[in-house]
Amino acid sequence: MPQASKPPQIVIVGAGTAGLNLATRLSRRLGHAGKAEITLVDENLSHMWKPSLHEFAAGTKGFDEEISLLEHSHRNEYNFRLGRFTGIDREKRLVELQAVNDPSNRPLAPKRALPYDILVLAIGSRSNDFGTPGVAENCMMLDTPAQAKRLQAELLNLFLRFQTGALGTTEKLELTIIGAGATGVELAAELREAAGQFARNGIHKVRRPDAVTIRLIEAAPRVLSALPETISAKVARHLRELHIDV
Structure with missing residues (x-):
């Protein structure tokens, strides 16, 4: 009997609001039906709504409102992989991830590469210091x-x-x-x-x-x-x- 074709690998880099919502929706529409395998990648173990970061930073909102990505991925049936995105090997169709360490500099996840068929970059934005000295x-x-x-x-x-x-x-x-x-x-x-x-x-x-x-x-x-x-x-x-x- 011919082997069933492997479902496409959809890899989403970045577990911000866009990446998290996309992983959840794709899992419900495609993952549950076996039409695709969904993987979400982020260097953090939890999601925090970015527009509320100022409240967390000031201490007026508690960190208990974070979303555990391990728990969320299990509940919504997609894969979560801990790693810091460093690059793409487009020829081999690989997402390259740097190792992640804990605050004591002990390894949590090794350097590795994840295969993809469809890649979504949802890495958001970062503050720009425009090279200002100091x-x-x-x-x-x-x-x-x-x-x-x-x-x-x-x-x-x-x-x-x-x-x-x-x-x-x-x-x-x-x-x-x-x-x-x-x-x-x-x-x-x-x-x-x-x-x-x-x-x-x-x-x-x-x-x-x-x-x-x-x-x-x-x-x-x-x-x-x-x-x-x-x-x-x-x-x-x-x-x-x-x-x-x-």
């Missing part, structure tokens, strides 16, 4: 769940050091955000809310109105420059009410 060494980006967790930890430690006097004679904290698009504006507002939460939960030094300066820097002539001027004006007014320096 940015890579001194600034924190907010593109991934790992960066949001790091920023949250850094903020907590900063406020604790301020409270305990570990910052020396520092009388106030200064937090600066570069970029007054949607993420920058929302992060500024969430940081003001976070400062209030710290004040209510034992960080007494930030109870003073001038204890925390939040500064938002934007090259365009107004915040949210991609939106209508009426919206920008309302948002700018609200930022001033929150004592955020634009």
Whole structure:
């Protein structure tokens, strides 16, 4: 008897909102019927909705709202592979993945390559520092769940050091955000809310109105420059009410 043909391998790189939704829908339409094998690849074990990263980073939303990609793939019957995308071998039709280590630098997944018949790149975007000197060494980006967790930890430690006097004679904290698009504006507002939460939960030094300066820097002539001027004006007014320096 002739062997049944192997279903096509559909590989999706990137478990952001687009990649996760696509893997789920393709699995329901094709995978369940045996018409294709769906594989989702990402360097993270969980999905976090990117428009909410500023809330996670500021600590106003808990990380318990993350979606486990292992659990989600099992429940929706597609394959999940942990790996950091590094390139494509188009001749051999392979997706090349770099090894992934845990925070203690122990290997979680080895370097390897995955075969594909159909490849979808849903890797999203990353902040661009435009080669500005000092940015890579001194600034924190907010593109991934790992960066949001790091920023949250850094903020907590900063406020604790301020409270305990570990910052020396520092009388106030200064937090600066570069970029007054949607993420920058929302992060500024969430940081003001976070400062209030710290004040209510034992960080007494930030109870003073001038204890925390939040500064938002934007090259365009107004915040949210991609939106209508009426919206920008309302948002700018609200930022001033929150004592955020634009």
